[in-house]
Amino acid sequence: MQWKIRMLLAQQIVNGLSIGLNYALIALGLTLVFGVLHVINFGHGQVVMIGALAALYAAELLNLPYVLTLPVAAAAAGLLGVVLHLAAVRPVVRRRDGHQDVLLTTFAAGLLIHEAVLASRGPAPARFDGIPGVLHVGPLMLTNQRLFIIIVAGLTLLALLYLIRMTRFGNELRALAENEFAARAVGIDTGKVILVTFAMSAAIGGLGGALLAPLSAFSPNIGQGALMTAFVIVVAAGLGSVWGTVAFAALYGILESVLSLTFDQGMASATVSGLMLLILIARPNGLFGKA
Amino acid sequence: MLEVEGLEVSYRGNCAVDGISLSIAAGEVVALIGANGAGKSSVLKALMGLVPAASKRLDLDGSPIAGLPTRRRIQGGLALSPEGRAVFPRMSVDENLSLGRPGGGHEEDRNAIRRMFPRLSERATQAAGTLSGGEQQMLAIGRALMARPRLLLLDEPTLGLAPVIVQEIGRIIDEVRAAGTAVLVAEQNALAALGWANRAYVLTNGSVTMQGDAADLIDNEEVRRAYLGV
Numbered sequence: 001m002q003w004k005i006r007m008l009l010a011q012q013i014v015n016g017l018s019i020g021l022n023y024a025l026i027a028l029g030l031t032l033v034f035g036v037l038h039v040i041n042f043g044h045g046q047v048v049m050i051g052a053l054a055a056l057y058a059a060e061l062l063n064l065p066y067v068l069t070l071p072v073a074a075a076a077a078g079l080l081g082v083v084l085h086l087a088a089v090r091p092v093v094r095r096r097d098g099h100q101d102v103l104l105t106t107f108a109a110g111l112l113i114h115e116a117v118l119a120s121r122g123p124a125p126a127r128f129d130g131i132p133g134v135l136h137v138g139p140l141m142l143t144n145q146r147l148f149i150i151i152v153a154g155l156t157l158l159a160l161l162y163l164i165r166m167t168r169f170g171n172e173l174r175a176l177a178e179n180e181f182a183a184r185a186v187g188i189d190t191g192k193v194i195l196v197t198f199a200m201s202a203a204i205g206g207l208g209g210a211l212l213a214p215l216s217a218f219s220p221n222i223g224q225g226a227l228m229t230a231f232v233i234v235v236a237a238g239l240g241s242v243w244g245t246v247a248f249a250a251l252y253g254i255l256e257s258v259l260s261l262t263f264d265q266g267m268a269s270a271t272v273s274g275l276m277l278l279i280l281i282a283r284p285n286g287l288f289g290k291a
Numbered sequence: 292m293l294e295v296e297g298l299e300v301s302y303r304g305n306c307a308v309d310g311i312s313l314s315i316a317a318g319e320v321v322a323l324i325g326a327n328g329a330g331k332s333s334v335l336k337a338l339m340g341l342v343p344a345a346s347k348r349l350d351l352d353g354s355p356i357a358g359l360p361t362r363r364r365i366q367g368g369l370a371l372s373p374e375g376r377a378v379f380p381r382m383s384v385d386e387n388l389s390l391g392r393p394g395g396g397h398e399e400d401r402n403a404i405r406r407m408f409p410r411l412s413e414r415a416t417q418a419a420g421t422l423s424g425g426e427q428q429m430l431a432i433g434r435a436l437m438a439r440p441r442l443l444l445l446d447e448p449t450l451g452l453a454p455v456i457v458q459e460i461g462r463i464i465d466e467v468r469a470a471g472t473a474v475l476v477a478e479q480n481a482l483a484a485l486g487w488a489n490r491a492y493v494l495t496n497g498s499v500t501m502q503g504d505a506a507d508l509i510d511n512e513e514v515r516r517a518y519l520g521v
Contacts, residue, residue: 168395175379175390182377184341186434187362187393 007139012257018146019215020253021153024246025208027230027237028160029201035177035240036190036197037093039102043084043110044205045227050113051077051206052213052222056128066130070152070210077206078199084109085198110223117220130214149211156204157246164242173197177240229269236276238286248287252276292317292368292473293338293442297347300333300497307333308344309497315442315475320468322484322505323477324518325494331477332374334494335444338475339371340364351442362393370440374447374477376427378434380420384411387419387430391437404433407466425456432463436472443467445476449483461487481518485509493518 026048033041054076055069064072088105092098130145164170172193176183184190205226213222233252237244252272259268279287293315300308308330315321323331337344340361349357351367359367370391379387388401388411405412408429414422419430428448435443445464449457457480464474464487478484485491485505493501493514501514508514 171382171386171390174382174386178379178381179377181341182373182379184361185339185371185373185377186390187360187365187438188390189360189362 008261009258011140012261013254014140014142015146016254016257017250018142018149018153018253019212019257020250021157022149022208022212023229023233023253024157024249025153025204025211026226027233027245027249028157028242029205029208030230030234031237031240031242031245032173032197032201034234035242036173036194037089037102039089039093039099039106040231041084041089041198041201042103042107042227043088043113044106044201044230045223045225046110046113047077047080047084047202047223048205048209048212048226049117049220049223050080050209052128052209052218053117053220054206055210055213056126056218059129066214070207073210074203074207077209078203080113080206081198081200081202082195084202085195089198110227114220114223121220123220125217125219128213128218130211145214152211153208156207160200160204161242161246169193169196232273232276236279236286241286244287292352293475294348294350295338295346296349297345298334298337298349299345300330300337300342302342307497308337311492311494311497311499313492313499313502315473317441318468318471318473319490320464320474320476320488322481322488322491323475323494324479324481324484324491326518327479329494330497331494332446333497335371335446335475335477338364338444339369341371365393365438365440368441369444370435370438370442371444372428372431372435372446372448374450376424376431378419378422378427378430381418383416384419384422384430385415387434388437391434393438400437400439404436407436407463408433425452425459428452428456428460429463432460436467440472442473442475445474445478447477447479449478449480457483481514482509 029044030041033039051073055073058064058069058072059066084106088109089102092101092105095101131148133144135142135144135147164173172183172188175188176190176193180190209222209226233249234245237248255272255275256268259271263271295314296312297310298308298312299306299310311334323334325331333342336342340359346357349355351369356364356367379390385401388404389395392400410426411430411433414426419427422430432445432448448460461483464476467474476484476487485508488505490503491505491508492499493508501508501511
């Protein structure tokens with residue numbers, strides 16, 4: 001009996017890691033944009049949804065195998081990120097109180113995207129096939145889709161961390177996040193860095209959407225949940241902290257999975273969010289934020 | 292090498308720089324002195340293209356630079372060490388230095404900076420935010436020098452620093468000039484600045500009220516009363 005519980009626990013930890021890394025992809029989009037612009041992009045959830053939708057259409061209309069729909073998802077979402085930036089962020093962010101306006105304009109743009117999708121295809125969920133099959137490792141069982149998420153999300157996160165830490169663009173991005181005036185003073189094209197950051201954040205968010213959807217189904221409403229989860233993660237981790245976001249997303253996924261052994265899914269998510277609230281009360285700048 | 296005529300800067304309708312003119316020759320050290328809020332910092336920022344500015348003439352080596360983005364001005368031979376140091380605190384000393392040159396720093400330039408600032412060399416991998424105020428100032432100057440400027444702009448380099456560091460900054464300015472780079476330094480510490488400079492401009496409420504050889508200004512009764520406290 002005890003052995004069985006341990007196995008169940010191990011099973012849920014692996015499942016949770018998978019979904020946590022997926023959350024990390026989505027949450028990093030919020031973190032990176034916050035880093036360079038100090039605003040929360042409330043349209044990000046709908047970008048995630050469009051990523052999943054683009055993958056679905058690529059599979060349905062172009063008959064692409066699932067793996068090849070992922071670049072389509074990232075490209076479509078990345079493009080949408082650029083549009084979102086040019087239409088809803090750039091025109092308002094430099095105005096007086098522009099940062100507060102951006103919360104509203106990105107939220108409004110997200111609503112617009114959501115309503116457009118609802119109007120064009122209705123609210124019904126659609127079946128979304130990922131990688132079929134199940135992998136047995138001893139007593140543990142991992143669906144191939146979850147394994148695939150661990151690999152793709154893990155590699156994407158590593159590539160992203162490399163980009164941020166080791167490349168010229170990453171240095172410019174971090175410089176801008178740390179001191180905007182100094183970044184301009186050394187000749188960094190801050191407008192370009194912000195635009196690329198938006199595109200990149202949206203692309204990995206879209207990829208996250210296309211990886212996440214096969215675990216349940218595609219629904220035009222997946223964006224809201226994705227945004228709320230990502231928001232809780234980045235705030236609790238400490239806004240702007242890249243490593244914190246990744247670590248916290250993994251933790252969030254694992255806790256949520258393990259708690260779903262005893263609670264239902266909704267209660268498990270609520271409990272994790274409650275824990276995040278406690279963290280914020282104890283450490284107002286987040287667990288990994290500067291104290 | 293730098294010719295400025297009728298430079299104006301205003302923030303939300305408030306005039307910070309009111310039509311000043313100045314010129315700097317190659318290899319010259321020029322001081323811009325004046326009280327806090329006189330517009331010194333705005334002049335340097337306007338030269339770098341960091342604040343909106345208007346001018347009748349803004350030429351670097353005979354070609355107009357007004358309207359060019361900061362990056363192009365740096366490529367044209369200007370570089371700024373900003374007021375308050377403004378290093379990137381969580382990035383390493385080396386990362387800060389390499390950001391000084393658009394497109395990436397060269398190893399030989401970094402080595403030259405390390406020779407000039409041995410303390411920075413010892414702390415190459417340390418986060419810039421952990422350096423002392425004086426070291427951060429050296430880093431900000433070193434970062435600007437990474438761009439191999441022909442005119443180095445220094446904004447309040449001695450602000451809040453101990454007298455021994457102020458002397459050190461004087462030594463660096465001498466070294467930079469000896470290497471053929473002109474320097475325009477904005478300073479509230481008029482005594483130090485006039486000691487370093489060949490010539491100086493005195494800025495009051497956004498206008499140039501006096502100018503001349505630094506040695507003459509140091510003896511000028513009005514300057515002594517207003518800025519040297521003697």
